[in-house]
Amino acid sequence: MQIFNQSIRRKIVGIALGLIVLMLVTSILSMVMSSQVGVLLDELTNRYIPAYGHLARANIRSLERALALRRMVMTKMQSPSDEEAYAARLREFEETDRRIEEEVEGARKLINAIIDDPRTPSDNAALARIEIRIETAVTDLRRDLNEDHARLLKQVDARQMAEARGTLEHIDALRDQFNQKVDAIRGDMLTQVFFSTSQVIGHQRQAMIISGIVTMLAAIVGFVFALLVSSGITRPVRLLLAGTREVEAGRFDKAITVSTQDEIGELAAAFNRMIEQLRHNERIRETFGRYIDPKVVQGLIDRPEVAIDGQRRVMTIMFCDMSGFTSMSEGMTPRGLVKVMNHYFTVMSGPIRNNRGIIDKYIGDAIMSYWGPPFIEEGEQGLLAGLAAIEMAEQVPALQKQLPDLLGIRAMPVPCDLRIGIATGEVLTGSIGSELMMSFTVMGDAVNLASRLELVNKIYGTRILISQATADAIEAGLELREIDRLAVAGQSAPQAIFEVMDKTGTLSAAQESLRSHYVAGLAAYRLRRFDEARIAFNAALESFPGDGPSRTLLARIAQFEADPPAADWDGAWRLDAK
Known part of the structure; x- marks a missing residue:
């Protein structure tokens, strides 16, 4: 009418x-x-x-x-x-x-x-x-x-x-x-x-x-x-209200029928244009969400000054790497290797995002991720990173069974496993790069330490190693075991490193016995009572055969018996190689 x-x-x-x-x-x-x-x-x-x-x-x-x-x-x-x-x-x-x-x-x-x-x-x-x-x-x-x-x-x-x-x-x-x-x-x-x-x-x-x-x-x-x-006035308003609620719920697929030519009709038309723009932005966000973590995209949209100016924040950094990747990739076709890596990254990225982590980048077969403000509160970042690491480790047995089926072979030529290093400290966050290409990332000593701890897993035969600051942040949130005092390449002062054994209250009797014997052996080792340490570490191996840290320190004790440490030795181990 x-x-x-x-x-x-x-x-x-x-x-x-x-x-x-x-x-x-x-x-x-x-x-x-x-x-x-x-x-x-x-x-x-x-x-x-x-x-x-x-x-x-x-x-x-x-x-x-x-x-x-x-x-x-x-x-x-x-x-x-x-x-x-x-x-x-x-x-x-x-x-x-x-x-x-x-x-x-x-x-x-x-x-x-x-x-x-x-x-x-x-x-x-x-x-x-x-x-x-x-x-x-x-x-x-x-x-x-x-x-x-x-x-x-x-x-x-x-x-x-x-x-x-x-x-x-x-x-x-x-x-x-x-x-x-x-x-x-x-x-x-x-x-x-x-x-x-x-x-x-x-x-x-x-x-x-x-x-x-x-x-x-x-x-x-x-x-x-x-x-x-x-x-004729209220019906378009109700439609506009319903459309607003749809947008509020994150659904941008329903446009409003413009039935009038008054101010409300103009508002409905503008609302439809806004929905179309939001739908377009959502497609962009979903597309870039495959290349950049969606939380980072949203954070940069909400607070673009963070990307421009950069900020110093305390964050928890995680590096995750697949052991045996180099040997495994030598015998694969490029297509098969891409299929394996995509599946691996998909499986391992899930726990990170489920625990509110930000995936920074994929580096070869490694995953770099971080936790911290403004995405989560500072007090819970260490625990969330530890929980994500545990869940990632829990995926390894299933992944070892899935990869042969994925490639159509009976067994993998080289067994795959996981190494994770986690460190907490002050880092610089911001957009780093050139005028042609930028990347929102984190930089600092904590990043380097997390990368070193991931490699240190090779030495101790462990899966998840964390820094002293991360262990302090976790407190009693997870079951931890102090492994050693270590000064990695690039650091002069040693610090304690810890293994994340499991979630709180889930350790078996064998794991409890392993930890108690290992703690006793580590204390004797630092006091140079190597005979007592050897007995404790052997007891730990009896409780949990194949324990990597116990074997590593037994080998180190044998080395010290042949070549005793200096008189000012502080019980720490120093790594010169990266």
Whole structure:
């Protein structure tokens, strides 16, 4: 409809004008019908009832005239005769007679006014008959009374009392006949009054009913009109709200139908354009999410100054490498190698992201990742990195079974395993690179230490090694075992390194025995009590055969027995090679 294509302002003004028009129509109709009732009431009060009153008073005047006539006769018949009193009674009689004429004439004028008024639905024929009957009654009365009055006056002057008494009785008979006619006319007139009253009541009731109906119709029409127009406003708003909730939930696939051309329609069109842009940005984010971690992408979108300026933050860095990769890759085709590496990275990346880590890059067969602000809180980064490492290690048995099936061979030429190094420390975060290409990454001693610890796993025959700072951050969150005090290449001061054995409370009895014996052996080793250390490490191997750190330190003890350490030896081991 054309009305729905107007602006919201015009719609609201249209609703207001429509309601005003309906109110005016209702008011005008009520006024017209009230005026009709007023006309009927005016005719009833100012014509019907006064006309009836004139007829009633005509009856009274006729009785007053008869009384005046008798007084006049009685005054004349007095002896001696009082002419002055007689003249006064005669004037009284004539005045009363004139009043009868006035009352009758007043009734006739009002009846004729009712008949002549075209605005009222009166019974004009009946009123005309009443008017004629009034005129006839008065004419007959006047004709008969004039002769009797003249005769009566002559008889009174001649003092013919017997004849005067008879004439007076005849006059009373004429008066009674006149009164009977007037009473009959009054009865008919009263019927017309009742008819007019019923007309007034009927019109008043009709006016009330019609006003009620018109008011109800106006209310219904106004409500329907307002409902249609308001629905034309609110329906797009509800659609817009539903679309907003979809966007809030991260769903950008539902566009809003633009059904109006008002401001809301323009807003809906703009909303659809925004959804399209968001959908486009989401596709870009999903695409780049395969090359850059989605959290980094979102972080750079939310806070681009971080990438530009760079910041120093304490973060936990992890390096993960596949052991035996070089030997394994020599016997594979490029296609097979890509398939193996993609599967390996997919399996190992899952635990990192599940534990809210950021994958920085893939380097050959290695994975570099990190934990820290602004992606997670600083206090939980070490524990999350340790949990991710444990879950990654748990994937190794399944991965060893999947790779031959993936390549279509019976067994891998070289067994694969996992080495993980984790370190915590202050690093620089920001976009590093050239003007042509940038990479958001982390740099610092903690990164180098994590890379070195991943390689140190080869020496100790372990899977997961962490730095002292990471162990302090984890506290009792995981089961740890101190392996050694080590100074890696590039560091002068040694620090303790720890092996992540498992989640808290999940160690077996053999692992508990291994750790207790190893702790005792390590303490004796640092005090140069090599015999006690050898016994403890051998006990550890009995609890857990094949334990790499125990074998490494037993070999080192044999080396020290052949070539004892210097006198200032601090119990730490130093690695010169990277």
